[in-house]
Amino acid sequence: MTSDNDRRRGLFARLRGRPAARSRGRRRLGAAVRLLAALMLAGGAYTAFAPSVQAQDTPMSGVAADGKALFNESCVSCHGRNAQGVEGRGPSLVGVGSASVEFQVGSGRMPMVRQEAQAPRKPPVFTPDEIRQLGQYIQELGGGPELPPGEDLHEDGNLAAGGELFRINCAQCHAFGGGGGALSSGKYAPTLKPASDRQIYAAMLSGPQNMPVFGDNQITPEQKADIIAYIQENLNHNQDPGGFNLGRYGPSTEGLAIFLVGIVALVFTTLWIAGKS
Amino acid sequence: MKRRKFEMAAVPGNVARGVDDRFQAATPLRRLLNKVFPDHWSFLLGEIALFSFIVLLLTGVFLTFFFEPAMTEVIYNGSYAPLRGTPMSAAYASSLDISFDVRGGLIMRQMHHWSALLFMAAIVVHMLRVFFTGAFRKPRETNWIIGSLLFWVGFLAGFTGYSLPDDGLSGTGLRIASGIMLSIPVIGSWVTSSIFDGEFPGTIIVSRFYIAHVLLIPGLLLALIGAHLGLVFKQKHTQWPGPGRTNDNVVGERMFPRYALKQGGFFMVVFGVIALMAGLFQINPIWLFGPYEAWVVSAASQPDWYVMFLDGSTRLMPAWEINIPIGDGYVIPPLFWPTVVLPGVLVGMSVLYPFIEARRLKDYRSHNLLQRPRDVPARSGLGAMAVTFYLVLALSGANDVIADKFNISLNAMTWGGRIGLLLLPPLAYFVTYRICLGLQQHDREVLAHGVETGIIRRLPDGRFVEVHQPLHREDGELEYVGWVVPKKMNRLGALGPAIRGFFYPIEKPAEAPVSPAPPVDSDTERSEITSGERR
Numbered sequence: 001m002t003s004d005n006d007r008r009r010g011l012f013a014r015l016r017g018r019p020a021a022r023s024r025g026r027r028r029l030g031a032a033v034r035l036l037a038a039l040m041l042a043g044g045a046y047t048a049f050a051p052s053v054q055a056q057d058t059p060m061s062g063v064a065a066d067g068k069a070l071f072n073e074s075c076v077s078c079h080g081r082n083a084q085g086v087e088g089r090g091p092s093l094v095g096v097g098s099a100s101v102e103f104q105v106g107s108g109r110m111p112m113v114r115q116e117a118q119a120p121r122k123p124p125v126f127t128p129d130e131i132r133q134l135g136q137y138i139q140e141l142g143g144g145p146e147l148p149p150g151e152d153l154h155e156d157g158n159l160a161a162g163g164e165l166f167r168i169n170c171a172q173c174h175a176f177g178g179g180g181g182a183l184s185s186g187k188y189a190p191t192l193k194p195a196s197d198r199q200i201y202a203a204m205l206s207g208p209q210n211m212p213v214f215g216d217n218q219i220t221p222e223q224k225a226d227i228i229a230y231i232q233e234n235l236n237h238n239q240d241p242g243g244f245n246l247g248r249y250g251p252s253t254e255g256l257a258i259f260l261v262g263i264v265a266l267v268f269t270t271l272w273i274a275g276k277s
Numbered sequence: 278m279k280r281r282k283f284e285m286a287a288v289p290g291n292v293a294r295g296v297d298d299r300f301q302a303a304t305p306l307r308r309l310l311n312k313v314f315p316d317h318w319s320f321l322l323g324e325i326a327l328f329s330f331i332v333l334l335l336t337g338v339f340l341t342f343f344f345e346p347a348m349t350e351v352i353y354n355g356s357y358a359p360l361r362g363t364p365m366s367a368a369y370a371s372s373l374d375i376s377f378d379v380r381g382g383l384i385m386r387q388m389h390h391w392s393a394l395l396f397m398a399a400i401v402v403h404m405l406r407v408f409f410t411g412a413f414r415k416p417r418e419t420n421w422i423i424g425s426l427l428f429w430v431g432f433l434a435g436f437t438g439y440s441l442p443d444d445g446l447s448g449t450g451l452r453i454a455s456g457i458m459l460s461i462p463v464i465g466s467w468v469t470s471s472i473f474d475g476e477f478p479g480t481i482i483v484s485r486f487y488i489a490h491v492l493l494i495p496g497l498l499l500a501l502i503g504a505h506l507g508l509v510f511k512q513k514h515t516q517w518p519g520p521g522r523t524n525d526n527v528v529g530e531r532m533f534p535r536y537a538l539k540q541g542g543f544f545m546v547v548f549g550v551i552a553l554m555a556g557l558f559q560i561n562p563i564w565l566f567g568p569y570e571a572w573v574v575s576a577a578s579q580p581d582w583y584v585m586f587l588d589g590s591t592r593l594m595p596a597w598e599i600n601i602p603i604g605d606g607y608v609i610p611p612l613f614w615p616t617v618v619l620p621g622v623l624v625g626m627s628v629l630y631p632f633i634e635a636r637r638l639k640d641y642r643s644h645n646l647l648q649r650p651r652d653v654p655a656r657s658g659l660g661a662m663a664v665t666f667y668l669v670l671a672l673s674g675a676n677d678v679i680a681d682k683f684n685i686s687l688n689a690m691t692w693g694g695r696i697g698l699l700l701l702p703p704l705a706y707f708v709t710y711r712i713c714l715g716l717q718q719h720d721r722e723v724l725a726h727g728v729e730t731g732i733i734r735r736l737p738d739g740r741f742v743e744v745h746q747p748l749h750r751e752d753g754e755l756e757y758v759g760w761v762v763p764k765k766m767n768r769l770g771a772l773g774p775a776i777r778g779f780f781y782p783i784e785k786p787a788e789a790p791v792s793p794a795p796p797v798d799s800d801t802e803r804s805e806i807t808s809g810e811r812r
Contacts, residue, residue, distance in 0.1 A: 117686070159359040167445065167567045171575040176445065176565045181576030182677040186686035189576065234359045235565075241376070242387055242559030249682070250446070250575075252675035254560050255582025258394040261558075262550055263402060266325050266395075267318075269546045272779045273539055274318035 060140055067137030070130055074111055083141055089115070096206060097144020098135030103202035105131045107195070109209075117186035118209050121194065145205040148221070153197040156222075157229025165223055166230045169214065177248030178235040183210055192231050200228050310533035315516035319406045321543060325399035326427075328547035329392040330502065336389040337491065343379050345371035346487030348443065348480050357564050365443075365568035368483045372442035372563055387555035393435050394560075395551060397583040400428050408630075408660050410647040412515045414640070418631040420508045425627040427501050428583075430494060435581055437490040439561075443483055446561070448569025449578045452477060453588075460613040478569070518646045518759040525645070577678050582671065589673030590615030593694045651720075652759060654713035661709035662702040669697045720762045724748060724755040730766055746771075 060068065071083065078090030085092030093100075104110040108122035126134065139146065147153075167176070173189035175181045180191040187210050192200065204224055207213030219227070246253040297303045314320070347367040353360050355370070356377045375382035404424060407413055413421035436454070440447045455477040458469040473479040513527050522528045530536045567573060580588055591612060599609040634656065635641055650657040672679065673694035680687040727745035735741050746769060748762075749755050763769055776782045 160362050163359045163567060164363060167573045167575070168570075171445075171573065173576055175577045176567075176575035177562070179577075180681055182681040182687040184686075185688050186684075188681050230359060240559045240562065241564075242383060242562060243557045245559045245562070247682075248562070248565070249678050250577040251561070251579045251581045251585070252577070252678045254394065254558075255585060255671075255675075257554070257558055258391065258398050258582065262391070262395045262554055263325075263398050265550050266399070266547060267322070267402075269543065269550075270318040270321035270325075273321060273543055274316055275779055 061136065063133050064137040064140040067130075067133035067135070070126070070134055071137055074125070075134075078112070083138060093138050094142035095144045096138060096142075097146055098139040099145040099147050099202040100206035100208065101135040101138050102131060102147060103199055103206055103208050105134060106202075107199055118188060121190060145215070147198055147202055147205070151197065153201050154225050154229035154232055157225040157227075157233075159226075159230055159234060161223070162226030162228070162230030163234065165219065165227050169219070170227065170231075173211075175248070175250075177245070178231055179248050193236055195231075197228050197232060200231060310531065312510070312532040313527045313529045314532065314536050315514050315522075315527060315529035317517060319410070320514065322399060322406050323403040324540065324543060325547055326396050326403055327502065327506075328544045329396040329399060329551060330498065331544070332392040332548055332551050333389060333396060334495065336385050336392065337495075339385045340375060340382075340389060341491055343371060343375045343382060344368070344441070344487075346441065346484050348478075348483050360564060360567070363568060366483065368441060368443040369563070369568050372444070376564060384552075384555050387558075387560050388551055389438075390560045391554045391558070392551045393438060394581060394583075395547075397428070397431050397435060397581075400424070400431060401583075404428065405660070405664070409650040409657060410515070411644065411653060411656065412647055413631045414644040415631070415635060416512055416643050417508070417515070420505060420512070421631050422628050423501055423505045423508070425624070427498065427505065429624060430497050430501060432583055434490065434494040434498060435583060437486040437494060439581055440486050441483060441490060442561075442563045443569050444563040445566035445569050445573050445575060446563070446578055447566075448478065448571075449574050450580055451482065451569075452571070456612060457616040460610045461617055462607070462609055462613065478571070513645070515645055515647050522646070524643075527645075579675060579678070585674035586667055586670035587616050587620065587674070589670035589676070589694065590619050592676060592691060593670070593673050593698060595695075646759065649759060651713040651716040654710045654717075657713050658706040658710040661705040665702045665705040666698065669694055669701055673698075719764070720757055723762050723764055724757055728764060728766055728769060730771075 071079075075083070075090075078086055079093050080086040080090070083093035104119075105126055106124055106128075108124040109119040111125060112119045113122075124131070138144070170178075173181055173183065174192055175189075178192035180189050182188050189211070195203070201224055202208075203211055204214040204219065204227070205216075214224075240248075246257055293303075345367045349367050350364050351367050351370050353363050353365055353370050353373060355361070355374050357373055360373065372386075375386055377383070407421065407424065436450070440451050440454075455469050455473060458472065459465045461468060469477070472482070472485070474481045474485075514529075516522050516527060516529065519528075530539075566575065579585060594611050594615040597611050601607040601609070650660075673690070676690040676694060677687055679685065680690045727747035730744045730746050732744040733741050734744055746766065748769075777784050
């Protein structure tokens, strides 16, 4: 029943049957009305279902306003106005949450000195108060992961459970002793030695730089406390029972030590013994 | 009945006479005790390996008292809190017990590991000495072969020992070893399944490695070391050329008392250095690696240093897979070349080198005198080439640690290793060859013209020349005899006798050590030195 001519027309047109001869003006008007209706439908549905953009609607808290002022001084050049990111310079910060701010700014990685493979840790530029203000601003801007309160996040941590989780999830990059390790193309997993409880927690939550995110679905807050307990109490504050740990770099530095200490000492001994004839 | 008086002083003599009456030991013993060993510091390097092997045996026996070579699963309940309650193999649990609950266990374990590293390091250093001085030439080729076998057997001993604790690091190493075995064409899967008794890791590998590590390999090592020393005894030690030393004699110290006492003292020093390192430096902290689980691999998982070059060759090898279209298709994985073929070639080259060199130089005589490295530039160059090759591989084996700690891109390290592996060894050959020639040239120059005195004279025509002290009275040239040519005036006695003592002077010079100043005539006026014929 459908001819070639039919097939070339749209579905609605075919359902309607043979087109009545309409004037050009009426066709244009109909198209405009349909477009307007579709737009209103989409817009209405969006306003009904999408979360409202708070930054525009609700007023910012005082702390966040201070943070925004700081942001506009120090961060805007790379992360753009309203933290929406600048192509090729810095990513958008909408939705990264205050956890990310606390890690990046608190460990001095942000502001970056220059664009390179990875931002290194350095003394923080901002005071803790300023970091809280920045975090609050980013949080109110787009939500995102937040840290639990308190400085000590590993009070009830179980060392053995934390050790097992650490070896499974963290040691691949940060190495068995938490000393860090190389990744590809100049990127690296940093040492965990200087990291505070909050920074480790924030890193797991936000997955900074090349680190994957370990959200609360993958590693529960209790398990995070276990991991932090293992890092802080066993790796960072427990003395090595075997003596100087040679940086805990594994057999590489042990091989270096046997030549630099053992062989050198004994070659000098041979010189001494043979010199006594 | 009269009681005979007991004479204390006669006891040793009587006992010795009694022993000799029964066993006729005096004649062979005298020969033995009078045996002469040449004295040079570089001849003591092999002893470091021998003595660390003795330390290995002693500490190893201690460890066997407490180690349980089984892979049965137990729940750890020892005194290391961060692992308490963790399921692990009995081997790992007993290694932890040795480290934390056995009195003196940790230092014994660390001494065992450090002396293993020292054993291998001393073998390599000793091997370099033998190579660069040409001590491997006829009649000592057999001992050279035994020596290089000792390295590879030591390599096996080290690897099996490294695998025993069944911690995360050693399990990772075993996994790599099983991968290497699997990569061997045709027989790979059979080799792997017969060693692991099925699929990796199986349940028996620790027990098998244990018996290899404590019985088979040490037995083989002992046999090889015995043969090595026996041959040194029989063929006599090489010596440097020098006054009174020829190809047909041995100049040195008698075995007893001086040589034996020195060696006894040296053993104590080696023991002491190992104990010191074991007390000061932590090695292989197995408690941090955790029990081995196939899904746990730490960053910076490296083998011990003597295996590091294989790790490096694996890291540098491009991923070239060879597909052979027979049957369902056959694959030779890239791992096969750097970890099976390369060590095979290295063993073959090191074993055959004495024969290759003799053939190339058409030199089939017996040599008991050593050669200075500079006198054989081609061999020294080859040696430098081999050392460079090895070093590039070993450094590449640790390239992730180096990249991380020195802020270098890991990719750059890999490419640097690849290019360096091809470029640096020939460069090392060339540089070493030229340095050797330069040193030879300088020796000949000093023999012909004498030692530089540091005294500059101006000639009548205005030229400046340095006064040289000839090494001989008559005209003509001194022949080079293959030994050190004195190149400084104090070697010729210009500064008086050197004061003896290594760390501090052990003697006071009898008189003023400087030569007396020329007598000064008080009435002559000081005159400037002119360009005339005055001396």
